Amino acid sequence: MSEQELKALRLRIDALDEKVLELISERARCAQEVARVKMATLTEGESPVFYRPEREAQVLKRVMERNQGPLDNEEMARLFREIMSSCLALEQPLKVAYLGPEGTFTQAAAMKHFGHAVISKPMAAIDEVFREVAAGAVNFGVVPVENSTEGAVNHTLDSFLEHDMVICGEVELRIHHHLLVGENTKTDSISRIYSHAQSLAQCRKWLDSHYPNVERVAVSSNAEAAKRVKGEWNSAAIAGDMAASLYGLTRLAEKIEDRPDNSTRFLMIGSQEVPPTGDDKTSIIVSMSNKPGALHELLVPFHDNGIDLTRIETRPSRSGKWTYVFFIDFVGHHRDPLVKGVLEKISQEAVALKVLGSYPKAVL
Numbered sequence: 001m002s003e004q005e006l007k008a009l010r011l012r013i014d015a016l017d018e019k020v021l022e023l024i025s026e027r028a029r030c031a032q033e034v035a036r037v038k039m040a041t042l043t044e045g046e047s048p049v050f051y052r053p054e055r056e057a058q059v060l061k062r063v064m065e066r067n068q069g070p071l072d073n074e075e076m077a078r079l080f081r082e083i084m085s086s087c088l089a090l091e092q093p094l095k096v097a098y099l100g101p102e103g104t105f106t107q108a109a110a111m112k113h114f115g116h117a118v119i120s121k122p123m124a125a126i127d128e129v130f131r132e133v134a135a136g137a138v139n140f141g142v143v144p145v146e147n148s149t150e151g152a153v154n155h156t157l158d159s160f161l162e163h164d165m166v167i168c169g170e171v172e173l174r175i176h177h178h179l180l181v182g183e184n185t186k187t188d189s190i191s192r193i194y195s196h197a198q199s200l201a202q203c204r205k206w207l208d209s210h211y212p213n214v215e216r217v218a219v220s221s222n223a224e225a226a227k228r229v230k231g232e233w234n235s236a237a238i239a240g241d242m243a244a245s246l247y248g249l250t251r252l253a254e255k256i257e258d259r260p261d262n263s264t265r266f267l268m269i270g271s272q273e274v275p276p277t278g279d280d281k282t283s284i285i286v287s288m289s290n291k292p293g294a295l296h297e298l299l300v301p302f303h304d305n306g307i308d309l310t311r312i313e314t315r316p317s318r319s320g321k322w323t324y325v326f327f328i329d330f331v332g333h334h335r336d337p338l339v340k341g342v343l344e345k346i347s348q349e350a351v352a353l354k355v356l357g358s359y360p361k362a363v364l
């Protein structure tokens with residue numbers, strides 16, 4: 001390609017960027033107008049709702065449907081995710097608490113879901129994320145709920161039993177783990193590997209074959225593991241990209257998770273009910289009396305109405321020995337007539353039924 005051609009292309013890009021800039025600014029002004037209208041139409045004592053997850057899901061879906069390339073749908077949606085995030089911040093900067101410290105996968109999930117224009121606050125434990133949201137110190141919380149290799153995150157499920165929370169969104173993240181070392185680490189004398197217990201479990205086979213005799217030390221998070229390694233000469237950490245760059249560690253081995261499709265699902269928790277988008281999921285907690293056939297009775301109404309169950313998990317109820325609660329996720333919104341009917345039917349049989357929330361299916 002000649003210099004001439006390159007120069008002409010760059011001029012075109014400059015002109016396009018000017019237009020993109022103008023359009024983004026116009027969009028941002030529209031969002032400011034939306035805020036003004038929302039404020040003007042408030043009734044006495046009502047507080048404004050700026051963040052609309054159902055609307056954001058629709059915007060992203062539309063972008064993906066209309067996209068004709070060459071950027072792929074995910075990439076295009078990611079760009080729009082950030083534009084919306086910045087526009088919303090003009091209306092109201094969201095405060096989001098997540099399972100910290102900085103550099104965790106939960107932080108990456110929060111950024112994937114809300115974009116980068118939020119004020120994010122790392123918390124030391126899952127329960128603290130719940131408490132921070134309950135106290136009204138933040139608008140939303142982000143917690144991991146299940147991993148495709150290791151299953152349920154029990155701390156999260158149990159926290160739902162203790163706090164009144166509304167689930168207002170979900171996001172899935174591919175989890176890649178790396179073996180990380182600091183600049184002082186003597187790589188041939190590693191005697192200890194730090195990570196979160198879930199991550200150690202997700203890399204168990206790899207560790208068994210590469211570091212069978214090295215002590216595996218479970219710590220409170222992957223980011224914490226990365227932090228510790230920085231100052232030690234005989235240890236390594238298993239953590240992801242964010243932690244690696246945050247603590248300036250080197251990848252000794254990449255993508256060491258046993259399953260290449262290793263993913264974690266995260267939930268957004270808050271107090272805001274989310275209206276239907278037409279492509280939603282609902283999470284409920286049910287406790288049944290301890291009698292034969294109770295689980296069958298619980299599941300039949302879903303089957304009879306053709307409602308797709310996406311997950312069912314059992315936990316001790318904490319209110320009696322050998323009594324259980326079921327965490328159930330299914331496709332649909334609790335305001336759908338069909339779902340309403342099923343929930344009514346279940347509540348006739350159940351000891352207790354609580355709808356944790358209906359929310360748009362993860363778009364990104």
Ligand SMILES: C=C(O[C@@H]1C=C(C(=O)O)C=C[C@H]1O)C(=O)O
Nearest residue numbers: 031034050051052055084087088
């Ligand atoms: C603009 C609005 O407010 C927020 C910003 C949005 C956007 O930038 O597209 C979408 C939904 C809301 O979270 C709205 O309610 O439409």
